[in-house]
Amino acid sequence: MAGAEFETPELTEFIEVPKLVEGTMEHVTCFVAKPEHQEPLGFPGEKVENWKEVAIDKMGDLLSRYRSFQVFMDACVKCGSCTDKCHYYLGTKDPKNMPVGRQDLLRKVYRRYFTFAGKYFPKLVGAADLTDEVVDEWYSYFHQCSQCRRCSVFCPYGIDTAEISMAAREILDSIGVGQKYCNEIIGKVHKIGNNLGLPGPAIEDTLEGLEEDVYEEDEVAVKYPLDVKGADILLVTPSADFFAEPHVDGLIGYGKVFHEAGVSWTLSTKASEAGNFGMFIGSYENMRRVSLRIREAALELGVKRIVFGECGHAWRVAYSFLNTLAGPFDFLDPDYPVPQHICEFTLNEIEKGTLEFDKSENDDMSITFHDSCNVARATRMGDKPGGQFDIPREVIKAVVNNYHDMEWDTIHERTFCCGGGGGLLTDDLMEVRVKGAKPRMTAFKNVMEEKGVTHLAAICAICKSQFTKVFPYYGMDMFQIVSVHQLVSNAIVLNRKTPPEEAPGYGEDDDDE
Amino acid sequence: MSSVYALLFIVATLVLVLGLARKIVQYSRIPAPLKIPTTPAPVTRTGVVLRMIREVVLFESLFKSTKWTWIFSWMFHMGLFLVLVRHVRYFIDPVWLPIQLIQPFGKYAAFAMIAGLAGLLIRRIFVDRVRYISSPSDFLWLLLLLVIGLSGATMTFLVHTDVVAVKEFFTGFWTFSGGDLPMDPLLLVHLTLVAVLMLLLPFSKLLHIPGVFFSPTRNQVDNPREKRHLVEWARKLEES
Ligand code: SF4
Ligand code: SF4
Numbered sequence: 129m130a131g132a133e134f135e136t137p138e139l140t141e142f143i144e145v146p147k148l149v150e151g152t153m154e155h156v157t158c159f160v161a162k163p164e165h166q167e168p169l170g171f172p173g174e175k176v177e178n179w180k181e182v183a184i185d186k187m188g189d190l191l192s193r194y195r196s197f198q199v200f201m202d203a204c205v206k207c208g209s210c211t212d213k214c215h216y217y218l219g220t221k222d223p224k225n226m227p228v229g230r231q232d233l234l235r236k237v238y239r240r241y242f243t244f245a246g247k248y249f250p251k252l253v254g255a256a257d258l259t260d261e262v263v264d265e266w267y268s269y270f271h272q273c274s275q276c277r278r279c280s281v282f283c284p285y286g287i288d289t290a291e292i293s294m295a296a297r298e299i300l301d302s303i304g305v306g307q308k309y310c311n312e313i314i315g316k317v318h319k320i321g322n323n324l325g326l327p328g329p330a331i332e333d334t335l336e337g338l339e340e341d342v343y344e345e346d347e348v349a350v351k352y353p354l355d356v357k358g359a360d361i362l363l364v365t366p367s368a369d370f371f372a373e374p375h376v377d378g379l380i381g382y383g384k385v386f387h388e389a390g391v392s393w394t395l396s397t398k399a400s401e402a403g404n405f406g407m408f409i410g411s412y413e414n415m416r417r418v419s420l421r422i423r424e425a426a427l428e429l430g431v432k433r434i435v436f437g438e439c440g441h442a443w444r445v446a447y448s449f450l451n452t453l454a455g456p457f458d459f460l461d462p463d464y465p466v467p468q469h470i471c472e473f474t475l476n477e478i479e480k481g482t483l484e485f486d487k488s489e490n491d492d493m494s495i496t497f498h499d500s501c502n503v504a505r506a507t508r509m510g511d512k513p514g515g516q517f518d519i520p521r522e523v524i525k526a527v528v529n530n531y532h533d534m535e536w537d538t539i540h541e542r543t544f545c546c547g548g549g550g551g552l553l554t555d556d557l558m559e560v561r562v563k564g565a566k567p568r569m570t571a572f573k574n575v576m577e578e579k580g581v582t583h584l585a586a587i588c589a590i591c592k593s594q595f596t597k598v599f600p601y602y603g604m605d606m607f608q609i610v611s612v613h614q615l616v617s618n619a620i621v622l623n624r625k626t627p628p629e630e631a632p633g634y635g636e637d638d639d640d641e
Numbered sequence: 642m643s644s645v646y647a648l649l650f651i652v653a654t655l656v657l658v659l660g661l662a663r664k665i666v667q668y669s670r671i672p673a674p675l676k677i678p679t680t681p682a683p684v685t686r687t688g689v690v691l692r693m694i695r696e697v698v699l700f701e702s703l704f705k706s707t708k709w710t711w712i713f714s715w716m717f718h719m720g721l722f723l724v725l726v727r728h729v730r731y732f733i734d735p736v737w738l739p740i741q742l743i744q745p746f747g748k749y750a751a752f753a754m755i756a757g758l759a760g761l762l763i764r765r766i767f768v769d770r771v772r773y774i775s776s777p778s779d780f781l782w783l784l785l786l787l788v789i790g791l792s793g794a795t796m797t798f799l800v801h802t803d804v805v806a807v808k809e810f811f812t813g814f815w816t817f818s819g820g821d822l823p824m825d826p827l828l829l830v831h832l833t834l835v836a837v838l839m840l841l842l843p844f845s846k847l848l849h850i851p852g853v854f855f856s857p858t859r860n861q862v863d864n865p866r867e868k869r870h871l872v873e874w875a876r877k878l879e880e881s
Binding site for chain 2: 145147148191192193194195196198199200202203204205206207208209210211212213223226228229232243244245251252253254277280281282283284285286287288291412413416447448449451452455456465466467504505506507508511512513514516517541
């Protein structure tokens with residue numbers, strides 16, 4: 129259970145495929161959602177009495193609504209190609225953390241209730257009845273999947289365990305066994321507008337603070353506007369950007385880029401969250417509700433463009449699903465993609481020549497880039513496939529002198545998840561998070577030793593929080609994780625000077641003395 | 642006895658065709674509500690067709706993954722494909738030119754097929770991860786295919802069966818004028834197992850054959866920003 133003692137895996141020279149050891153992570157579970165977390169999302173508050181029936185019905189419902197689910201349940205040939213691809217298997221040795229092992233937890237029930245072979249010859253095809261134990265197993269192992277899609281790259285049929293985890297979690301929610309972490313957060317977004325439950329005034333305070341900080345350092349009044357009607361750009365960013373380190377340094381960076389680009393922009397209280405945990409629990413309805421806030425904010429503020437800040441799963445929902453869930457966005461400027469990623473925006477400005485950098489400001493660091501799983505394998509940036517790999521790297525290389533990639537088989541589409549994605553970024557899952565980070569830590573340690581890299585740059589709020597927590601377990605320093613736009617922020621030269629009356633606090637505290 | 646086999650193959654063919662058709666209809670009817678291609682993905686339809694061809698012909702994803710599994714399964718599948726094409730000669734008369742040309746390759750492809758299957762079986766037994774995920778049926782499929790392959794190859798290369806009679810049986814089969822099947826035990830084993838395979842395929846994991854074409858992570862175009870993707874049940878949510 130939460131906070132249990134565990135050993136941090138030792139880093140080896142290479143990412144090794146361990147011999148499997150059954151049951152090593154069986155004990156892991158996370159806090160179950162209370163009725164007050166379940167009900168606002170439209171789920172039963174507690175495990176329903178006829179849960180078995182409800183679960184099977186829900187499975188049938190999902191099979192009829194999601195082609196991916198139906199095809200993935202049928203098509204697996206147990207080739208084993210995915211078995212050594214999941215960071216949770218590599219870090220825990222538990223065979224139920226092999227992608228196909230995880231899928232089979234659901235597939236055995238699918239076969240039992242929905243296929244001829246499983247109904248009549250269950251033993252032969254590995255079908256099994258739905259029991260309390262199976263539900264517990266689902267709850268445990270489907271919350272040990274970060275929905276990173278690494279397995280789907282290597283499966284000959286493209287079977288994506290992320291889809292299966294989402295389906296499993298939706299089934300669990302439908303019988304009243306939801307996960308507290310995700311569902312509580314989604315509730316906060318529905319009610320307040322962001323994952324952290326920060327009310328408007330708190331955001332306003334933070335932004336004012338940022339304006340003062342930047343002014344103090346650079347003597348330029350960079351604005352961090354909130355709810356400004358008629359601004360051109362609506363920036364939607366993960367709420368962690370408002371206060372967590374190193375996220376906030378990224379937010380400072382976006383503001384400086386917008387300032388130098390000379391565009392008008394605004395944040396929104398209503399859409400003060402880029403992340404959309406509705407995806408983690410596989411709930412189309414909740415994901416849609418969260419997305420609609422962004423549409424509403426864009427309409428109310430009358431903006432022309434929507435830009436997303438640094439966040440991985442958020443960028444997946446934004447890039448791949450937003451148009452479906454909350455479109456059409458025909459009221460926005462058709463000259464720009466909807467939505468745009470902040471890295472796309474920044475690189476575009478760099479190419480136009482509007483930004484000037486002093487790269488030496490970052491000379492105290494040598495950088496490597498962590499491809500966040502959902503950006504890498506579920507989205508794109510720019511016009512060309514693979515832009516999601518090149519564009520952030522080009523931004524980084526424009527602002528730093530020292531850059532080195534990690535091993536080729538741990539980046540781009542083969543990137544390893546940070547270990548905390550997909551609704552696992554909670555302290556009750558610390559053991560899974562630490563062990564799952566092992567492959568990434570191995571690759572990072574190697575590039576530190578071989579190339580003298582000092583810092584890992586990322587474009588995802590979850591990755592940043594996860595590494596901050598997990599680095600120390602592996603003997604690294606929590607400040608070794610940086611935001612990409614933090615690097616931009618360090619190097620950018622603020623050429624657009626502002627008149628003194630725009631300085632934060634101008635004319636306010638004259639008579640304090 | 643011949644008529645028992647004739648009946649068996651009629652039933653097996655029907656089950657195979659209807660069973661697969663049922664699945665294909667089912668897959669094509671179920672909507673894919675969200676854009677979920679595994680990226681980097683093609684941004685055009687043509688690109689998707691090429692991706693699919695690479696996947697189906699070259700086993701691209703498997704190649705990225707595990708070279709041994711790739712070699713064995715590619716040998717098996719390509720061997721099987723050539724062997725199957727070669728077998729067309731038992732069903733038509735005169736034999737089309739391409740089928741004639743493939744004859745020598747088709748004969749020796751049997752070895753590739755058998756070697757591939759043997760490799761996959763060994764892997765399934767000795768790699769702990771693969772053994773863990775295997776249920777009895779996974780072994781049985783490999784054994785079934787191995788026995789089919791071995792019995793077939795034995796008839797081709799060692800103890801020849803009366804292929805002329807077999808051909809008469811199967812060509813006549815279509816017109817219900819069929820001759821008699823030679824009562825050669827090897828042939829009967831071969832044919833029985835093939836019929837079993839045909840009967841079970843639509844109910845098994847061999848559904849990966851149609852499945853691969855319907856996999857949204859492989860067959861979707863990566864263009865969600867450019868084009869709004871909306872399925873019927875999702876549209877209904879918008880109306881309410
Ligand atoms: S999606 Fe990622 S975390 Fe989940 S099973 Fe696949 S590789 Fe593992
Ligand atoms: S790679 Fe795909 S087909 Fe092979 S075992 Fe894994 S999920 Fe099944």
